Amino acid sequence: MPELPEVETIKTALAHSIGKCVIKGLIINNYRLRLPVPHDMSEKICHQSIIDYQRRAKYILIHLSNNLSLIWHMGMSGRVKISDTKPTTIEKHDHIILETTNGWVTYNDARRFGVFTYCETNRLNEHPLLKKIGLEPFDEKLTDAYLRNRFQKKNVPIKVALLDQEIVTGIGNIYASETLYLAGIDPTRPAKDISADECGILLSSFRKVLSDAIAAGGSTLKDYQKPDGSLGYFQNLHCVYNKTGQKCPQCTCDINQTGGIRKIVQAGRSSFFCPQKQK
């Protein structure tokens, strides 16, 4: 699933390659996404100028000259393809194709958990999809004290609290495991027992994990136009995610004795951690 760094990379790619331009046309091959695509989408957005791109949580917001904004979420499996010319073939799951004066953007989503809708720009904060979202990871209002205060009210393990989008938005399942690994904190510990100092370590850890991933996305951006024009996900940076039984990068222990990186399930999601390093 695209997480915050991938969505940030897609947003940057759109801003770089499509940028500020006019939407000329919209082809909707399938209206049945997680929320139905509004039937008046074309008349609302065609012939409008794109004036800015923004990311909020895992939503890409595209602000238009008529005070409407597109709200776009990639769901579980969404991909974006950008091309200079009209795509010659329509692939299965190419649900939406946007024609602009700067090129063509295709949204492909095999599982259709995505969202493509619009809202008045000045009412975005009240939109049901956006109004409950917590602080962005890099928001300066996000402090150790804020985290400690919110975690103390949660009767769940710290891994589950990190995934709570109403506390901090954009830490998905992969980066929650990676953050706890970097912070040296056991994912099963109760959130309310995490000390103020540890909240500070968590804060710097998820900022580092996310900014490294965003930087990796940025560095791959120049080659993003693969033959199909799609943007890759970058999953080779991970230390523990999906590495059950392997040695973690910071361990000198013998995996034949320790079993290496362990996988457990918390609130229905897989967590990966090193019991030697994370306490």
Ligand SMILES: [Zn+2]
């Ligand atoms: Zn280890």
